[in-house]
């Protein structure tokens with residue numbers, strides 16, 4: 001797929017992944033797309049850890065699963081649905097999120113974007129997440145499914161130790177990547193008018 005707007009329109013979180021291996025060449029393309037992203041001063045202080053080792057994925061994935069079942073899942077399930085979503089659709093999303101939690105380690109490839117330095121802030125994150133989005137879009141363009149995940153950060157220290165990150169290096173996400181079981185479909189968002197203001201805060205943008 002080549003049309004950028006169509007790629008953006010259909011880059012959904014793909015949480016059900018086949019365990020089939022992903023060709024190294026495709027992983028390389030995704031990583032290259034990541035490193036094309038904007039970053040502060042072009043210092044490229046990012047590092048991308050590619051994890052395919054089943055033992056490392058099992059060890060770190062256990063913290064993801066725990067975070068879902070003990071913290072994040074119960075919180076989402078006891079709250080209301082996301083804006084513009086029906087309770088049924090939201091419940092299906094949570095089921096997919098739970099599936100991912102239980103099968104996180106089975107995704108054939110993880111990409112873990114990292115940066116060295118002090119406590120992560122908006123500033124450091126700003127130099128990493130453009131790369132993350134580029135990688136999600138590149139994966140979609142190549143027919144690979146992926147999800148931006150951060151809920152393992154509920155067990156940040158333990159998960160980062162399991163991934164072998166050295167002292168002083170922080171991860172900003174884990175992207176589990178693989179061939180999707182289901183089909184890509186359109187993302188669902190609220191209307192532009194609900195989230196865009198025109199000159200003055202609260203005044204609807206009319207285009």
Ligand SMILES: Cc1cc2nc3c(=O)[nH]c(=O)nc-3n(C[C@H](O)[C@H](O)[C@H](O)COP(=O)(O)O)c2cc1C
Pocket residue numbers: 011012013014015097100147148149150151152187188
């Ligand atoms: C900062 C951030 C963290 C996220 N963390 C997780 C996560 O840990 N697990 C997960 O299943 N999805 C995670 N997501 C994916 C969102 O739930 C998803 O983007 C949102 O529900 C919209 O769905 P869509 O991506 O399919 O359009 C995260 C997204 C963002 C932007």
